[in-house]
Amino acid sequence: MNARQFIYGLVLSVSSLTAVNTTAHHAFSAEFDANQPIELKGVVTKLELVNPHSWLYFDVKKADGSAENWGFEFGAPFSLKQKGLTKASLPIGTEVTIKGYRAKNGLNFGYAVTAVLADGRTFTTGGAPDAPASQAKPQ
């Protein structure tokens, strides 16, 4: 690695950190448990693009065939828009796979780190600076 690559790398890291910090301001650890990672696949029932945090609700099929509704916190609408995620990306009735962490209150809520759409596109959805995914250095 020469000096120029090092500088580029530094600039990119700093700017990405700044971007994360400006799009989220609420603590991950207040509501979600970093020791309870979770992955769920379901069918979208509602996408709320609401400030300061968006929420995705989807039905997950249980072993007995009944459906259970889960809600996952996403980042702010504008940060999602910058990543190309809008209402049209997750219409009601489409399949979605969410990776993230469960809520501390034990109810059917969680914090979404990534969302994989039915067509295979993947979005990084969370933005809290203290979330485990944000702390891990992107490679």
Added chain:
Amino acid sequence: MSKPIYFSFHWKFYFSVAFLLLVSLFGLQACQKAPADNKGLSAPVNDIPRLASGKPDFSGIWEATSAADYDLEPHSNRKDAPPGAGIIEGKYIPYLPEALEQRKKNFAARETLDPAVKGYTLGVPRGIYYPEPFQIFQREKDLIIVHQFGHSVRTIHTNNTDHPKDPYDWWLGDSRAKWDGDTLTVDVKHFNGKTWLDRSGNYHSDSLHVVEKWKLIDVNTLEYTATLEDPKVYSRPWTLSVLLHRHREKDFQLIEDYRFTLEYDEHYPPRPPVQ
């Protein structure tokens, strides 16, 4: 003796007739003048503040004196509300049966569930008749409404643009307006379903669509009407209306009113750590 009496009778008679004639003449004149005088009672149409373009100027600090925020529908007094005649055309909100049940649940738990109690943004139209002032700043291309409660800021676009194609679910919706003579008609949609219409649990969903009409009826009074449509909650569109009064107190201004920070107030400013 009889002659003077006779004369006196005639004199009184003629005087009375003349008097009545004069009275009726003045009366007639007064009647003819009446329409012109009435015009003076309510301000002439052109006697409202206007922008350089001639459009009405709504700039100022406004507030409703109505008890609407306690309950939009007619209600008698109760522990947490004064009585009110309601501000709805037809008196009651035409809820769908299931939505009416939800409203009853909201009412029962209003003390804790009312979004205003949590300090949330009031939404549209509640922010307009909520009993706190709001200020309008007006330009050709838009009107900015700043609410004292929560310092919510709403933009009403008057630049002939339409609602965005990729909307969010806004707390105050997206407002696009057109002038219809001296009336500003505002189309508001793309709401979230997290706000209420009053503190008694009247509510809407994220499908709410509001059409507002704003009109100055004199220099210091705005007439505000809002027609609400929400197929998930109401069986048909319905309309409410209130009058908004201009604040004219000396040096009147909005004062910051954030509610959701109150429980943290004791921690600010932060004290130095105990050694």
